[in-house]
Amino acid sequence: MDWKDKLAVITGASSGIGEATARKLAAQGLRVVLVARRADRLEALAEDIRANGGTACILPADLTKEADRLRVCEEAGAADVLVNNAGLGWYGYGSDMPWKMAWEMLQVNVEAVVQLTIGFLGRMRRRDSGHIINVGSISGSFPSQGIALYGATKSFLDNFTTALYRELTGTRVHVSVVRAGPVRTEFGKVALSKVNGGHVPTEHVGVTADYVAWHIWKLMLRPRRVIYVPGWLRVVPWAELAFGRIIDQIGPLLLKNRKA
Ligand SMILES: NC(=O)c1ccc[n+]([C@@H]2O[C@H](COP(=O)([O-])OP(=O)(O)OC[C@H]3O[C@@H](n4cnc5c(N)ncnc54)[C@H](OP(=O)(O)O)[C@@H]3O)[C@@H](O)[C@H]2O)c1
Numbered sequence: 001m002d003w004k005d006k007l008a009v010i011t012g013a014s015s016g017i018g019e020a021t022a023r024k025l026a027a028q029g030l031r032v033v034l035v036a037r038r039a040d041r042l043e044a045l046a047e048d049i050r051a052n053g054g055t056a057c058i059l060p061a062d063l064t065k066e067a068d069r070l071r072v073c074e075e076a077g078a079a080d081v082l083v084n085n086a087g088l089g090w091y092g093y094g095s096d097m098p099w100k101m102a103w104e105m106l107q108v109n110v111e112a113v114v115q116l117t118i119g120f121l122g123r124m125r126r127r128d129s130g131h132i133i134n135v136g137s138i139s140g141s142f143p144s145q146g147i148a149l150y151g152a153t154k155s156f157l158d159n160f161t162t163a164l165y166r167e168l169t170g171t172r173v174h175v176s177v178v179r180a181g182p183v184r185t186e187f188g189k190v191a192l193s194k195v196n197g198g199h200v201p202t203e204h205v206g207v208t209a210d211y212v213a214w215h216i217w218k219l220m221l222r223p224r225r226v227i228y229v230p231g232w233l234r235v236v237p238w239a240e241l242a243f244g245r246i247i248d249q250i251g252p253l254l255l256k257n258r259k260a
Pocket of ligand 1: 011012013014015016017018035036037038039061062063064085086087088108135136137138180181182183184185186187188190206209
Protein backbone atom coordinates (compact mmCIF):
# COMPACT_ATOMS: atom_id res chain seq x y z
CA MET A 1 0.00 0.00 0.00
CA ASP A 2 1.31 3.42 -0.97
CA TRP A 3 0.30 5.70 1.89
CA LYS A 4 1.86 8.89 0.53
CA ASP A 5 -0.58 11.85 0.69
CA LYS A 6 -3.28 9.66 2.25
CA LEU A 7 -5.27 11.13 5.13
CA ALA A 8 -4.86 9.78 8.66
CA VAL A 9 -6.90 10.77 11.71
CA ILE A 10 -5.20 10.16 15.05
CA THR A 11 -7.15 10.54 18.28
CA GLY A 12 -5.29 11.35 21.47
CA ALA A 13 -2.63 13.12 19.42
CA SER A 14 -1.78 15.69 22.10
CA SER A 15 0.64 13.37 23.91
CA GLY A 16 2.26 9.95 24.16
CA ILE A 17 1.54 7.27 21.57
CA GLY A 18 -0.84 9.47 19.57
CA GLU A 19 1.65 12.29 19.25
CA ALA A 20 4.45 9.91 18.26
CA THR A 21 2.18 8.18 15.72
CA ALA A 22 1.19 11.51 14.19
CA ARG A 23 4.85 12.46 13.81
CA LYS A 24 5.70 9.06 12.33
CA LEU A 25 2.86 9.02 9.78
CA ALA A 26 3.50 12.63 8.77
CA ALA A 27 7.18 11.80 8.25
CA GLN A 28 6.09 8.96 5.96
CA GLY A 29 4.15 11.43 3.80
CA LEU A 30 0.59 11.06 5.13
CA ARG A 31 -1.53 14.11 5.86
CA VAL A 32 -2.51 13.94 9.51
CA VAL A 33 -5.56 15.23 11.40
CA LEU A 34 -4.88 15.62 15.11
CA VAL A 35 -7.72 15.02 17.56
CA ALA A 36 -7.73 15.62 21.35
CA ARG A 37 -9.00 18.21 23.84
CA ARG A 38 -5.83 20.27 24.38
CA ALA A 39 -5.89 22.46 21.28
CA ASP A 40 -2.69 24.31 22.24
CA ARG A 41 -0.72 21.08 22.23
CA LEU A 42 -2.28 19.97 18.96
CA GLU A 43 -1.42 23.30 17.34
CA ALA A 44 2.19 23.14 18.54
CA LEU A 45 2.49 19.60 17.15
CA ALA A 46 0.90 20.58 13.83
CA GLU A 47 3.30 23.52 13.49
CA ASP A 48 6.24 21.24 14.23
CA ILE A 49 5.09 18.72 11.63
CA ARG A 50 4.66 21.49 9.04
CA ALA A 51 8.12 22.88 9.90
CA ASN A 52 9.49 19.45 9.05
CA GLY A 53 7.78 19.41 5.65
CA GLY A 54 4.64 17.48 6.63
CA THR A 55 0.95 18.31 6.41
CA ALA A 56 -1.13 18.50 9.56
CA CYS A 57 -4.31 20.13 10.81
CA ILE A 58 -6.02 20.05 14.17
CA LEU A 59 -9.54 19.01 15.10
CA PRO A 60 -9.98 19.68 18.83
CA ALA A 61 -12.64 17.44 20.33
CA ASP A 62 -13.73 16.05 23.67
CA LEU A 63 -14.44 12.40 22.89
CA THR A 64 -16.74 12.04 25.90
CA LYS A 65 -19.19 14.24 23.96
CA GLU A 66 -21.32 12.66 21.27
CA ALA A 67 -21.61 15.97 19.39
CA ASP A 68 -17.80 16.23 19.18
CA ARG A 69 -17.50 12.64 17.98
CA LEU A 70 -20.09 13.28 15.28
CA ARG A 71 -18.16 16.40 14.23
CA VAL A 72 -14.98 14.35 13.85
CA CYS A 73 -16.90 11.88 11.64
CA GLU A 74 -18.39 14.67 9.54
CA GLU A 75 -15.20 16.67 9.08
CA ALA A 76 -12.69 13.83 8.74
CA GLY A 77 -14.72 10.67 8.11
CA ALA A 78 -13.41 10.33 4.55
CA ALA A 79 -9.91 9.56 5.91
CA ASP A 80 -7.90 6.56 4.72
CA VAL A 81 -6.59 5.72 8.20
CA LEU A 82 -8.17 6.07 11.63
CA VAL A 83 -6.03 5.47 14.70
CA ASN A 84 -8.36 5.11 17.70
CA ASN A 85 -5.71 5.86 20.29
CA ALA A 86 -7.25 8.26 22.85
CA GLY A 87 -7.71 6.52 26.15
CA LEU A 88 -7.32 6.79 29.90
CA GLY A 89 -6.98 4.57 32.93
CA TRP A 90 -7.49 4.51 36.67
CA TYR A 91 -5.75 2.38 39.26
CA GLY A 92 -7.19 1.04 42.51
CA TYR A 93 -9.92 -1.22 43.85
CA GLY A 94 -12.82 -1.29 41.38
CA SER A 95 -15.18 -0.70 44.28
CA ASP A 96 -13.46 2.65 45.02
CA MET A 97 -13.80 3.98 41.52
CA PRO A 98 -16.02 7.05 41.24
CA TRP A 99 -18.80 6.51 38.72
CA LYS A 100 -17.90 9.76 36.94
CA MET A 101 -14.44 8.32 36.31
CA ALA A 102 -15.89 5.03 35.06
CA TRP A 103 -18.28 6.91 32.78
CA GLU A 104 -15.47 9.01 31.30
CA MET A 105 -13.37 5.92 30.66
CA LEU A 106 -16.25 4.11 28.98
CA GLN A 107 -16.95 7.14 26.80
CA VAL A 108 -13.37 7.57 25.57
CA ASN A 109 -12.08 3.98 25.55
CA VAL A 110 -15.24 2.34 24.20
CA GLU A 111 -18.03 4.58 22.95
CA ALA A 112 -15.81 6.97 21.01
CA VAL A 113 -14.05 4.03 19.34
CA VAL A 114 -17.38 2.52 18.30
CA GLN A 115 -18.84 5.79 17.06
CA LEU A 116 -15.75 6.80 15.07
CA THR A 117 -15.35 3.29 13.67
CA ILE A 118 -18.96 3.27 12.45
CA GLY A 119 -18.53 6.81 11.14
CA PHE A 120 -15.40 5.98 9.12
CA LEU A 121 -15.79 2.32 8.18
CA GLY A 122 -18.79 2.67 5.85
CA ARG A 123 -16.90 5.02 3.56
CA MET A 124 -13.82 2.80 3.66
CA ARG A 125 -15.96 -0.16 2.60
CA ARG A 126 -17.50 1.77 -0.28
CA ARG A 127 -14.00 2.74 -1.47
CA ASP A 128 -12.69 -0.75 -0.64
CA SER A 129 -9.62 0.72 1.03
CA GLY A 130 -8.61 1.95 4.45
CA HIS A 131 -7.21 0.89 7.79
CA ILE A 132 -8.59 1.35 11.30
CA ILE A 133 -6.09 0.76 14.07
CA ASN A 134 -7.34 0.44 17.64
CA VAL A 135 -4.76 0.98 20.35
CA GLY A 136 -5.56 -1.70 22.87
CA SER A 137 -3.56 -3.14 25.73
CA ILE A 138 -2.19 -6.43 26.87
CA SER A 139 -4.47 -5.96 29.89
CA GLY A 140 -7.37 -6.77 27.56
CA SER A 141 -6.29 -10.41 27.58
CA PHE A 142 -4.90 -10.46 31.12
CA PRO A 143 -7.50 -9.28 33.64
CA SER A 144 -5.54 -7.60 36.39
CA GLN A 145 -6.24 -6.37 39.89
CA GLY A 146 -6.34 -2.57 40.09
CA ILE A 147 -7.37 -1.95 36.50
CA ALA A 148 -10.65 -3.85 36.30
CA LEU A 149 -12.60 -1.44 34.12
CA TYR A 150 -9.60 -0.31 32.07
CA GLY A 151 -8.74 -3.91 31.17
CA ALA A 152 -12.38 -4.60 30.34
CA THR A 153 -12.49 -1.65 27.93
CA LYS A 154 -9.43 -3.10 26.18
CA SER A 155 -11.03 -6.58 26.07
CA PHE A 156 -13.90 -4.89 24.29
CA LEU A 157 -11.48 -3.50 21.72
CA ASP A 158 -9.96 -6.97 21.19
CA ASN A 159 -13.36 -8.54 20.57
CA PHE A 160 -14.75 -5.68 18.47
CA THR A 161 -11.64 -5.55 16.29
CA THR A 162 -11.44 -9.30 15.78
CA ALA A 163 -15.08 -9.55 14.71
CA LEU A 164 -14.76 -6.63 12.28
CA TYR A 165 -11.54 -8.08 10.89
CA ARG A 166 -13.41 -11.32 10.17
CA GLU A 167 -16.27 -9.45 8.51
CA LEU A 168 -13.77 -7.68 6.26
CA THR A 169 -11.70 -10.66 5.19
CA GLY A 170 -11.24 -10.60 1.43
CA THR A 171 -11.63 -6.81 1.17
CA ARG A 172 -8.95 -4.13 1.13
CA VAL A 173 -10.23 -2.60 4.35
CA HIS A 174 -8.28 -3.57 7.44
CA VAL A 175 -9.03 -3.36 11.15
CA SER A 176 -6.27 -4.10 13.66
CA VAL A 177 -5.67 -3.95 17.37
CA VAL A 178 -2.35 -3.06 18.96
CA ARG A 179 -1.93 -4.94 22.23
CA ALA A 180 0.63 -2.74 23.92
CA GLY A 181 2.42 -3.43 27.16
CA PRO A 182 3.70 -0.63 29.39
CA VAL A 183 4.65 2.52 27.48
CA ARG A 184 6.40 5.54 29.03
CA THR A 185 3.88 8.35 28.45
CA GLU A 186 1.72 10.67 30.53
CA PHE A 187 -0.77 7.82 30.97
CA GLY A 188 0.25 6.96 34.54
CA LYS A 189 0.29 10.59 35.62
CA VAL A 190 -3.17 11.13 34.21
CA ALA A 191 -4.50 8.01 35.94
CA LEU A 192 -2.93 9.12 39.22
CA SER A 193 -4.46 12.57 38.90
CA LYS A 194 -7.89 11.00 39.13
CA VAL A 195 -7.61 11.08 42.94
CA ASN A 196 -7.63 7.33 43.33
CA GLY A 197 -4.89 7.22 45.96
CA GLY A 198 -3.18 4.44 44.08
CA HIS A 199 -0.27 4.24 41.74
CA VAL A 200 0.12 2.99 38.23
CA PRO A 201 2.62 0.17 37.85
CA THR A 202 3.63 1.32 34.36
CA GLU A 203 4.83 4.73 35.50
CA HIS A 204 8.54 4.05 35.22
CA VAL A 205 8.85 1.02 32.98
CA GLY A 206 7.95 0.34 29.43
CA VAL A 207 8.90 1.02 25.85
CA THR A 208 8.86 4.47 24.29
CA ALA A 209 5.92 5.96 22.41
CA ASP A 210 8.16 6.22 19.33
CA TYR A 211 8.66 2.45 19.45
CA VAL A 212 4.88 1.89 19.43
CA ALA A 213 4.46 4.42 16.60
CA TRP A 214 7.06 2.57 14.55
CA HIS A 215 5.10 -0.67 15.02
CA ILE A 216 1.87 1.07 14.00
CA TRP A 217 3.57 2.20 10.80
CA LYS A 218 4.82 -1.36 10.15
CA LEU A 219 1.26 -2.59 10.73
CA MET A 220 0.00 -0.23 8.03
CA LEU A 221 2.57 -1.64 5.63
CA ARG A 222 1.65 -5.21 6.53
CA PRO A 223 -1.88 -5.31 7.97
CA ARG A 224 -2.69 -7.95 10.55
CA ARG A 225 -5.51 -8.52 12.99
CA VAL A 226 -3.38 -8.05 16.08
CA ILE A 227 0.14 -7.05 16.99
CA TYR A 228 1.87 -7.16 20.37
CA VAL A 229 4.23 -4.36 21.36
CA PRO A 230 6.77 -5.51 22.34
CA GLY A 231 6.41 -8.79 20.48
CA TRP A 232 7.29 -11.09 23.39
CA LEU A 233 3.98 -10.13 25.04
CA ARG A 234 2.24 -12.62 22.75
CA VAL A 235 2.82 -15.16 25.56
CA VAL A 236 0.53 -13.23 27.94
CA PRO A 237 -2.85 -14.68 26.82
CA TRP A 238 -1.33 -18.14 27.29
CA ALA A 239 -0.08 -17.15 30.75
CA GLU A 240 -3.64 -16.19 31.71
CA LEU A 241 -4.88 -19.59 30.57
CA ALA A 242 -2.08 -21.45 32.33
CA PHE A 243 -1.73 -19.48 35.57
CA GLY A 244 -5.10 -17.73 35.99
CA ARG A 245 -5.97 -19.76 39.08
CA ILE A 246 -2.70 -18.85 40.77
CA ILE A 247 -3.17 -15.18 39.92
CA ASP A 248 -6.66 -15.40 41.47
CA GLN A 249 -4.95 -16.23 44.77
CA ILE A 250 -2.16 -13.64 44.72
CA GLY A 251 -4.12 -10.82 43.08
CA PRO A 252 -4.91 -9.00 46.35
CA LEU A 253 -1.23 -9.13 47.32
CA LEU A 254 -0.26 -7.48 44.04
CA LEU A 255 -2.76 -4.66 44.41
CA LYS A 256 -1.24 -1.83 46.31
CA ASN A 257 -3.75 0.85 47.13
CA ARG A 258 -1.59 3.53 48.67
CA LYS A 259 -3.51 6.42 50.07
CA ALA A 260 -2.43 9.80 48.73
N1 LIG B 1 1.02 4.07 28.46
C1 LIG B 1 0.79 2.78 28.58
O1 LIG B 1 1.43 2.07 29.39
C2 LIG B 1 -0.21 2.10 27.68
C3 LIG B 1 -0.17 0.70 27.56
C4 LIG B 1 -1.09 0.05 26.73
C5 LIG B 1 -2.03 0.81 26.03
N2 LIG B 1 -2.06 2.16 26.17
C6 LIG B 1 -3.09 2.90 25.44
O2 LIG B 1 -2.49 3.82 24.56
C7 LIG B 1 -3.39 4.89 24.31
C8 LIG B 1 -2.66 6.20 24.43
O3 LIG B 1 -2.20 6.35 25.76
P1 LIG B 1 -0.82 7.05 26.14
O4 LIG B 1 -0.01 6.07 26.88
O5 LIG B 1 -0.22 7.74 24.95
O6 LIG B 1 -1.37 8.10 27.22
P2 LIG B 1 -1.39 9.71 27.26
O7 LIG B 1 -0.04 10.25 26.97
O8 LIG B 1 -2.04 10.05 28.54
O9 LIG B 1 -2.34 10.10 26.03
C9 LIG B 1 -3.74 9.96 26.10
C10 LIG B 1 -4.37 10.78 24.99
O10 LIG B 1 -5.80 10.58 25.04
C11 LIG B 1 -6.41 11.85 24.92
N3 LIG B 1 -7.70 11.90 25.58
C12 LIG B 1 -8.01 11.54 26.86
N4 LIG B 1 -9.27 11.85 27.14
C13 LIG B 1 -9.79 12.42 26.02
C14 LIG B 1 -11.05 12.99 25.68
N5 LIG B 1 -12.07 13.04 26.58
N6 LIG B 1 -11.24 13.49 24.44
C15 LIG B 1 -10.23 13.47 23.54
N7 LIG B 1 -9.01 12.95 23.79
C16 LIG B 1 -8.80 12.44 25.03
C17 LIG B 1 -5.43 12.83 25.57
O11 LIG B 1 -5.63 14.14 25.04
P3 LIG B 1 -6.27 15.40 25.81
O12 LIG B 1 -6.01 15.22 27.30
O13 LIG B 1 -5.56 16.59 25.22
O14 LIG B 1 -7.70 15.37 25.45
C18 LIG B 1 -4.10 12.27 25.12
O15 LIG B 1 -3.75 12.80 23.87
C19 LIG B 1 -4.56 4.71 25.29
O16 LIG B 1 -5.66 4.16 24.62
C20 LIG B 1 -4.01 3.74 26.31
O17 LIG B 1 -5.03 2.96 26.89
C21 LIG B 1 -1.18 2.82 26.96
